Amino acid sequence: MIRSNWRSGKNKLIGRLFEKQPRGYSFREDISMTLEIQRSFNEQEERWEIRPEGEVDISNAPLLRSALDEAFLEKQGDILLRFDGLSYMDSTGLGVIIGAYGRMKDNGFTLTLHEPRENITKLLRITGLDRLLCPELCES
Template sequence: MSMNIDSKLNNENSFWDISLRGELDVSTADKLKEHLHNLADEKILDMKINLENLDYIDSTGLGAMIGVLKKLKTDNKEIYIINPKSNVKKIFTITGLDKIFKVEG
């Protein structure tokens, strides 16, 4: 399965608005990692990642997000996880990452 990433800079509120669609796993994690790091290199801002169309996430996908979060945290920025499906939200809860990321919805 593949994953699509849409992102845009929200200048009004100063954050990256990112939407993921498909499956975030070992075959797509590097794509996400590269994309998020490029955004952070362009401008260090909070990232709001909308997961309402993400069907699946595994540990490599979580790892990609953790790596970018560490980079953002050096400038006191956060990653907000928005609208995760119940199966995806469950992974954040089971791993305790719902305490590290700001999970909403």
């Protein structure tokens, strides 16, 4: 499991921002968004199942990139991205996925996206990525 510096969400922001130091409270510089990435290889389907949970933005998009790259380097196979736990993503995350999709395609593998939430589905539709990445959305 890959974990960014924040574990449990926004409501702990204040507690984490101001950590108690011997001489009072100091401001924590490291406040990027929560992102946890779980991955497992499904032997039957011969594909990676990767589930990012939390938020992806400019501060932690590289983490998603390395999770995708590392999985593929470890074992070549299709990638299924489960997006049901992802509450926010913007163009920086989309960029990572476009890049990974291209590299997968060049190697003869697929990358598909499952169960994105409504806000992310909207971005996929706007950018036309839904046709490429989520055939299930276009069917519905």
